[in-house]
Amino acid sequence: MSTLLHKKIKVAAVDFIPKWGSFNENLTNLVDAVSEVAKQNVDYAVFPETILSGYLFTDSNEMAPYFDTIPGKTTEALLPLVKKHNMYISVGIAERDIENNVPYNSAVLLGPEGIVGVYRKNGLNSQDQKVFAPGNTGIPVFDTALGKIGLLICYDDTYWQYARLAMLQGAQIIGWHSVSDRIMPGSSKAELIGDHSTVSHVQHMSALNGVFTICATRTGIETNPLTKKQLYYNGGSSIWNPMGQKIAQAPIVGPEELPYGLHGVYTAIIQLEEAAVRQQQILKKRKTDLYNPLLSFHRSPTDANATTTTCTTSLKAVQWLTNESKLAGVKVAKNEILVLPELSALPHTNTINAILNAAESQNGPFEQQLCAIAKAGAGYVVGSYPEKDADKVYHTVVLAGPDGSVLARYRATHLNERDLGWATPGNEVSVTSTPIGRIALAVAYELEITELGGMYAALRADVLAAPAGLPHPLKVQIDANLYSIKNPPTNKADYYPYAAATLNQMWVICGGRREGAFTSAAIYGPEPVVLTETLLAAENEDAVQLTSTIPAPYSWLNQERLITGQVAALFPPIVKK
Structure with a gap:
């Protein structure tokens, strides 16, 4: 394995355009495409979903x-080719099971040794549900001469759990x-939703799992000639390294008729050692005792925790410079949720002594000041401070309410490298029901560990208030051309709170710091591509603010649909000690 970790592997995401309902023609084109990819000395190539049939069907x-x-x-047809060229490929197939005749949306991994394995899609969207049964393979990971490979399909990426399950089973490549x-x-408007x-x-x-991800999708307009319905595929096949950084991508295209067959090959050279290093960092921070048993529960279709009424309120993220702490000047509006930067009474510091010297007990000066601000404005204020409790110090996030009391406290559970030097990790999460929704608490850096946001979704939080420190180096790298909103967050917004919002279908509010051209003060919505724009505090502004609804507005997905669509029976490995 050590030799394999240092080996350079050439991988490819392939754009292949099938002709609707033309299996034999598509198979001929696919054979030609594999031969062309092999000419580039590719070790592992990923092809799109339903590559022999097309996708837009009315029923099975x-x-x-x-x-x-x-x-x-x-x-x-393909096995002789992959053996000849000593390569691996995985291909999306509309599969009918040999034994039970049930149709599945599947991906098959082929290599020089033959059929390596099959994955059947778990995350079925509304179109899938017209045609396919839910997958029954779990989330398999396959040992190959190139390393350990997991397979996922399209809408699976709506759920953070599936990639996490692959990583926990050793996947280095997805x-x-x-x-x-x-x-x-x-x-029509009805269709656009x-x-x-x-x-x-x-x-x-x-970004959340420390794996190389090779993402193959297609381009072109697809027309069902029987129903005349159409979809278009915008391309953007891409390859990502274990740090969550994009290392290759196909162009984003608009709706256009394109020739069938091979349309593009996008390659990168990878080394599995990067995955091994990053995964160890992630695994060390996980707290499985905290996740068990909540993350293995399935509470749909009914859930007594969910907010049942909608209200309109103001969300506000405060912005300070690195050397500022302007707590005395903070004001909150009635029923507003206002979130301060982390360690709110201090300028930003990595000096442990400075943090420890500022430590105080519950109901001390910091909490009293937060409560006074909240009461004066009849709103909700969230900040964090070093909390001293006997011989221990915690990084504690506090929610103060309109009546001037502390409504909730949360002690950071997943500490970063700085806080490990002074803080003791907490052992509970926090969700508080209020007249304006269910408010969860965290420190923004903790959202690197995806289970924390997942717990808050399971507890049906509407808003996650997460004080942030300096801007994080990892930004949203999703191509700006994929967004329908006016101001895409590409290369501007911190990635981890952005991911927590969309993967868990909740508002995430981060008071934060500005450093140079970047800020961690932001409001993240659950559908950032077409509906809820990511809002970042502008330079020279004290805050960024949005008036919106709680629970958040939605188009094609909301938290209830997200939780209903999960296959919770697969999740026990996530909470395994």
Whole structure:
């Protein structure tokens, strides 16, 4: 394994355009495409979803002539090629199971040794549910001569759990197969509510799990000739390193008719050692005792925790410079949720002595000041401070309410490198029901560990108030052309709170610091591609503010649908000690 970690591997995300309902023609084109990819000396190539059939079908009966089995015609045609070229490929297939005749949306991994393994899609969207049964393979990870490879398909990336399960089973590479579709321009309002883009979510699979992710999707307009319905596929196949950074990407394109077959090959050279190092960092920070048993529960279709009424309120994230602490001048409006930067009574510091010298007990000066601000404005104020309790010090986040009392405290559970030098980790999460929704607490840096946000979604938090420190180096790297909103957050917004908002379908509010051209003071919405724009505090502004609804507005997804669509029976490995 040590030799394998240092080996350089060439991987490819392939844009392949199938012709709707033309299995034999697509298979011929696929054979030609694999031969072309092999000419580039690729070790592992990922092809899109439903590559032999097309995707836009009304039901499984309409799709019936275009299903294949595994093994079947596709594997029979491709196996001689991958053996000849000593390469691995994974291909999305509309599969009909040999034994039970059930249709699945599948991906098959092929290598020189034969059929390595099969994955059947778990995250089924509304279109999938017309045609396919839920997957029954779990989240397998396959040992190969290149390393350990997991497979996922398209809408699977709506759920943080599937990539996490692959990582926990040792995956170093994830092959993601998609036909990331968009609603055609000029569609009705009713149709546009379903507009989304799965390829715009893929960064989290690498950023949160320390894996290389190879994301293959297609381009071009697809028309069902029977129903005349159309979708278009905007491209953007991409490759991501274990730090969550994009290392290759295909262009983003608009709706256009394109020739069938191979449309593009996007390659990168990777070394598995990067995944090994990053995964060890992530695994050391996980707190499985905290996640068990909550993250293995399935509470749908009914959930007594969920907010049942909608209200309008103001969300506000305070911005200070690194050397500032302007707590005395803070004001909150009635029913507003205002979030301060972390260690709110101090200028930003990494000096442990300075932090320890500022430590105080509960109900001390800091909490009293927060409560006074909240009461004066009849709003909600969130900040954090070093809390001294006997011989221990915690990084504690406090929620003060309109009546001037402390409504909740949360002691940071997943400490970063600085806080490990002085703080004791807490052992509980915090969600508080208020007249303006359910408010959860965290420190922004903790959102690097995806289980924390996942717990808050399971507890049906509407807002996560997360004080932040300096801007984080990892930014949103989703291509700006994938967004329908006016101001895409690409290369501007901190990634981890952005991911927590969209993966858990909640507002995330981060009071934070400005350093140079970047800020960590931001408001993140749950559908940042088409609906809830990420708002960053502008230079020379004391805060960024938004008046919106709680629970958050939604288009194609909300928290209830997210939780209903999870396959919680697969989740016990996440909470395993």
